[in-house]
Each structure stands twice: as structure tokens, then as C-alpha cells.
Amino acid sequence: MTKAERAAHLDRRLDELYPETPVPLDHFDPYSLLIAVLLSAQCTDARVNLITPALFARANNPRDMMEVPVEEIREIIRPCGLSPRKSKAISELSRILIESHGGEVPADFAALEALPGVGHKTASVVMAQAFGVPAFPVDTHIHRLAQRWKLTNGKNVDQTEKDLKKLFPRNRWNALHLQIIFYGREHCTARGCDGTVCMLCRELFPRRKAPVVVTKS
The missing domain is CATH 1.10.340.30 (Hypothetical protein; domain 2)
Structure with a gap:
């Protein structure tokens, strides 16, 4: 897959996995x-x-x-x-x-x-x-997964944010931000996956054998 094809695949699959994106932090205003x-x-x-x-x-x-x-x-x-x-x-x-x-x-x-x-x-x-303003906040989960999925070079969180904004439609940024976090916490964790284990890593890179080394945010 090309980078654009990986992004399109992730966009579709994450929306299937997490059709609802509740805000994890309790708040009232x-x-x-x-x-x-x-x-x-x-x-x-x-x-x-x-x-x-x-x-x-x-x-x-x-x-x-x-x-x-x-x-x-x-x-x-x-x-x-x-x-x-x-x-x-x-x-x-x-x-x-x-x-x-x-x-x-x-x-x-x-x-x-x-x-x-x-x-x-x-x-x-x-x-x-x-x-409800489109934004793509990058936390540690998103920074890690974007590298494992080869959507960014992982130089820093600012670059990761820029790269993700270029790859995904603006109207999907807010939902994707949460969907990637949910997936990172549940499946593609820091220690539970090395870029070869979770289902999306395997779907994107079925021939990948070596672990992916990621830089921290």
C-alpha cells in the first residue's frame, strides 16, 4: 500500500471499530x-x-x-x-x-x-x-501509531500532526483523533504491539517481520 492507501484503509477500519467517539474526560462545559x-x-x-x-x-x-x-x-x-x-x-x-x-x-x-x-x-x-473545530491533537498513542503505520517519520509531535492533517480529510480529524487513541489503548499498546502484532498493523504490513522502533513524543 502507498501512504495514501494506508490512510484510507485506516480511516475506514477505525470508523468501523469505533463508530462512537465519546470524550474520555468527564466534563460538563x-x-x-x-x-x-x-x-x-x-x-x-x-x-x-x-x-x-x-x-x-x-x-x-x-x-x-x-x-x-x-x-x-x-x-x-x-x-x-x-x-x-x-x-x-x-x-x-x-x-x-x-x-x-x-x-x-x-x-x-x-x-x-x-x-x-x-x-x-x-x-x-x-x-x-x-x-467542534477541526483539530488533530497528537498524544503519545497517536504519535506511536502514526510511526508504526508509516504515516510520519516520528521526528516530533508537531511534524506528526502536520503529516496526519495532510493524509486525512479535515471533517474526520476530530473523530480520528479519538479513534486512534481508543485503538492505541486497546490493541496497539506501547508494550503489547511492536508494529507486527495488532490487527491493523498486520493488515497494513502483512510481510513485516522486524519490530518498529518508535521515537517518543
Whole structure:
């Protein structure tokens, strides 16, 4: 298969495997999603979903959150890791949302990325999942699978994102982002597959014998 043929095959098969793409992080509005995505850095979605109910019971909007002492936020989110940095970012971005955005999460990449603790991937997730704007956030699963499927050279996550956006239709980016993550977690895991084991790797590369060495994001 050519790269374009592999992309078309994956597009079809992933849509068959995962026709529904629920957002893995529990949330109820753009603000709660933003906070959940921020907390998910170097933390599993499952753990974030265990932590956010207590945090949002304390404050579930930026105006209330900015009044919560950073130390209290840090104690609540401690199990997510990186709590000193994340708690400070949550407090500061909540204040900025009130002071500069009318208390609303902006549906704008540049404005999101200007918020403390919000990088391009976090902004992309919020734009895609909260506002429906086409984006292709690349996490470790997507970066790994894109290399195993020879859709990118794996140089870095920025290049992987650019390569995937060129290969797949814009109207499929948001769903594919989640479908690839679901598949990577369930079948093509970091240790459970080396590019020769899972069903999609075998479908794409039936003659592949040697393991695929991938670079981390």
C-alpha cells in the first residue's frame, strides 16, 4: 500500500471499530473540559475522572475557582501529579478568563495557548471537543501509531500532526483523533504491539517481520 492507501484503509477500519467517539474526560462545559485536559498531562484519563468531581464540587467555574487558594487546589489534584504547577495554572487561567474573556473559555487557538498551562495539544483538544473545530491533537498513542503505520517519520509531535492533517480529510480529524487513541489503548499498546502484532498493523504490513522502533513524543 502507498501512504495514501494506508490512510484510507485506516480511516475506514477505525470508523468501523469505533463508530462512537465519546470524550474520555468527564466534563460538563468548555471550562471543565479545559481543566480536565490540563490535569491529564502525564496522568491517565481514568485518574483525572476520579479527581475532577472533588475539584468541581469546590468550584466549577472560573469566578469561583480563582477564589480558591492555590494550596487547596494543589491538595485536591495531588494524585494527578505535577500538582504545584497545575494548581497554579488552574488558578491563574481562571483569573484571566474572568478578567479578559468575560468568564468564558475562548474558542480561539491563540487565546487558549496564551493561558497558563495550556499548550497546543490542550488547546487543540478543547477546540475539537468543546467547540467542534477541526483539530488533530497528537498524544503519545497517536504519535506511536502514526510511526508504526508509516504515516510520519516520528521526528516530533508537531511534524506528526502536520503529516496526519495532510493524509486525512479535515471533517474526520476530530473523530480520528479519538479513534486512534481508543485503538492505541486497546490493541496497539506501547508494550503489547511492536508494529507486527495488532490487527491493523498486520493488515497494513502483512510481510513485516522486524519490530518498529518508535521515537517518543
